[in-house]
Amino acid sequence: MTLSASRHASDDLDARALSTLNHVFGLPGFRGHQEAIIRHVAHGGDCLVLMPTGGGKSLCYQLPALLRDGCGIVVSPLIALMRDQVAGLLEAGVRAAALNSSLSYAEADAIERQLLAGELDLLYVAPERLLTPRCLAMLARAKIALFAIDEAHCVSQWGHDFRPEYVGLSAIAEKFPNVPRIALTATADALTRREISERLGLTDAPCFVSSFDRPNIRYAIVDKQNAPAQLKAFIADKHMGHSGVVYCLSRAKVEDIADTLCKAGIDALPYHAGLPAEIRARNQDRFINEDGVVIVATIAFGMGIDKPDVRFVAHLDLPKSIEAYYQETGRAGRDGKPSDAWMAYGLSDIVQQRRMIDESSGSDAFKRVSMGKLDALVGLCESTACRRTRLLGYFGETALEPQCGNCDNCLSPPKVIDGTVAAQKLLSCAYRTGQRFGAQHLIDVLLGRLTERVGQFGHDKLSVFGIGGEFNEKQWRAVIRQLVSLGHLAPDSEAFGALKLTESSRAVLKGDAQVMLREQTGGRPPRAKSRRGDLVGGAPRESTGDPDLFAALKAWRSEVAKSRGVPAYVVLHDATMDGIAAVRPRSLDELRGIPGIGDKKLEHYGQELLALVNASGS
Structure with missing residues (x-):
């Protein structure tokens, strides 16, 4: 190919990327490193991507898969994540499916035949299934556009959620050397990044690191005194009726806290590995599909949850590391709206975590690294300076300003x-x-x-x-x-x-x-404006547009989601409904301009949405 032809092909690919972004996903433009990553992978390059939760990681492999010939294979660790991603893609008109243990033989066989017939754009597969000889042989017969390894920190023993089944994914590079690979995670320090690159054969690939800052999240860490009472007061004061996640270390504590919250009039459900599978599934589905449900869980919950309107994440026990803390708190505010990361912390947490490390079966090197990570988290908890600055500094990022104005230490500086x-x-x-x-x-x-x-x-x-x-x-x-x-x-x-x-x-x-x-300073921290200009310190605003129209849209969305058997946010995100309530579009063309309204959603819901706008008055 001549240089001129190559440049023309590149320009054409870039134009198709922007067109697909707009028509399929209903988005007007790229954010941060998205465009560079998508261009790199679409042209056949490998890479490692670090991007915070809510930063648009999924688009970095979904869009290149649509631009390249063949089907994109996405390695994903949790069935819940696969299910919600596939539901959202199908709503947008993308041919997507998932292979996991929840399928019958007939269902799995039908999906495999679709793949081999070239009838899929994206296929989600669990790592342990992908590495079976049968699945690898099937993939060798298919046209593969790319491999995306999501939650890539799971491959590292230094990561906060190491999973042995991820280690074998190095086989992808060996068996499919000409297929581009993209590994993605929201959280990894330098040690974890290095191991991800080595284990997945990405040492020569570029690493795209987005800012770890989540300015819409307010960080607060309080002295643990009576944790259940403190949690109830926190929710009652700021988040009654909102969706949230509460993390506890033990199963017994999960059930006790869920029961305590229920008695306080908060719709709370427990989630831990000791519960029967059907109860776990039912509780998770209620949390995903309903508004205002609080899930109380061990850390086994959350990695596969895409719910964008989680308004708070609370910790009643100290996580193991800053990476774990960042990953878990990052499940709040994926839609960009004001949200809280709140933790009650005390001496017993340090003692307990240190004892768990000492008694673990890990090597001396693993224990040293684990202790260092714990010490860094304790340092964040005890810091008298801006928590966000300290958090970003751990990941090697320099904050734009020494004070963020949206953490407890900035809002109420300790003496x-x-x-x-x-x-x-x-x-x-x-x-x-x-x-x-x-x-x-x-x-x-x-x-x-x-x-x-x-x-x-x-x-x-x-x-x-x-x-x-x-x-x-x-x-x-x-x-x-x-x-x-x-x-x-x-x-x-x-x-x-x-x-x-x-x-x-x-x-x-x-x-x-x-x-x-x-x-410690007494009293409640003052309400303040965050760098996003949203009110922080009180309950986040539900909508910036017409509140009556937003309420009508929310009720309509709930009914549609129920009838289609998908989470409400798969139908429309809160941010999209907020845009409709603010703009009040009067035509399909005006509605098409709202971020989140792609061609398929306009086709499916356009007339109903316009009818809701008209019915709400002016």
């Missing part, structure tokens, strides 16, 4: 005090009691409480007994937690709950090191 003397008292107390006791006992000694245990060990006779009267119990707990996060105290892996001194504590006790501590 920092010289806590050296308090630290010396606490460390001395831990030392003189034999480094064998936990936080409560140390606090009892410092406050001069002659409890049965204090008397039993004669700790009321120590010089440190009663020397901590300047602080109350809550304040001493904060001091202990911060000393642990600073590395001056450490949980004893051999004595559950006990706190012992570290090497760095020597300098503190001798007065050679200053200890600055965070002092």
Whole structure:
């Protein structure tokens, strides 16, 4: 091909990409790196893509698959994710299907025949199924446009959700060397990125890294006191009637919290691996398909959920790493509207996570990396500076401004005090009691409480007994937690709950090191404007357009979704309904200009939507 012909072919492909984006997906233009990624893959290139949840990752493989000859094969880990993606694509007129364990033999056979006949544009496949000899042989007979490996962090042992079945995906590069591969994830630090590239044979491929910033999410981390009561107050104050996800570490806690929320009038459902499969499926379907449902879950929930209108994600237990925290909180506000990431955090969380790492069967190297990741997360929790800046810095990104104006530390800056003397008292107390006791006992000694245990060990006779009267119990707990996060105290892996001194504590006790501590500020943080100009601190606005029309559109969407057996957001996203309510289109041409209205949706729903606009008045 001559240079002129090659340039002409490239221009034609770019023009088709923009046309397909508009006519199929109803979008007026690309965002961020999307255009560069799509062009690269459409021309046959491999790449690794890091893009935050809600940033448009799916389009980066869906669009090239439509531009190239053959069918795009998407490796996806969860049936729920496949189902919702396929439903959305079918609504847009794309020929899509999924091969997973929920299908009967006849259903799977029909899909395989469609693939071999060239009747599919996109096929979603679970990794363990793709790697079977039968599936690989079938793919070898088909015309494949590309391979997309979604949730690619699952391939890395350093990632927050390692899945052994992903490791075998290196076979794709060996068996299909001429088919472009695109690996995608929302979360990966430098170590995880490197392993993804090595394991998937992408070391020579470009890595497209989008900003990790989610400016519509407000981050807040509070001292854990009475977590269930704090959670109820948070939801009642800001998110009654909204969809949300609450993460807990144990199955028992999941059920207790769900029950507590239900008794408080909040529509909450439990989700964990110990529940019968039919109950898990029913609860997940209700969360996806209905408005205002709160799911209380272990971390097993959420990776395959595309629900765009999750208004909050709450953590009642500390995640394992910043990557896990970012991935889980990123499930809030996929539609770009104001949302909350809220966490209640305490000393027991640090002790529990450290103990889990110590007792794990992982190698020493794995434990060191895991401990480092936990320390980074604890540092985020204890930070007195902008949380967003700290979060972005972990992923190697420099924030545009030192303060985001949309996290608790920016909205209500904490006071920092010289806590050296308090630290010396606490460390001395831990030392003189034999480094064998936990936080409560140390606090009892410092406050001069002659409890049965204090008397039993004669700790009321120590010089440190009663020397901590300047602080109350809550304040001493904060001091202990911060000393642990600073590395001056450490949980004893051999004595559950006990706190012992570290090497760095020597300098503190001798007065050679200053200890600055965070002092909690009281009251509720003020309401503020985020960088997106949306109100933050109160309940997010449901719509920027005509509220009556938006309500009518929402009711109509619910009925359509129910009749078609798909989630409501597959019919129309909130942002699209918001656009209709704001513009009030009077013709199909005007409706076609609303982002999210492609050709098929205009054909299916155009007249009904215009009728709703007309019926709502002017």
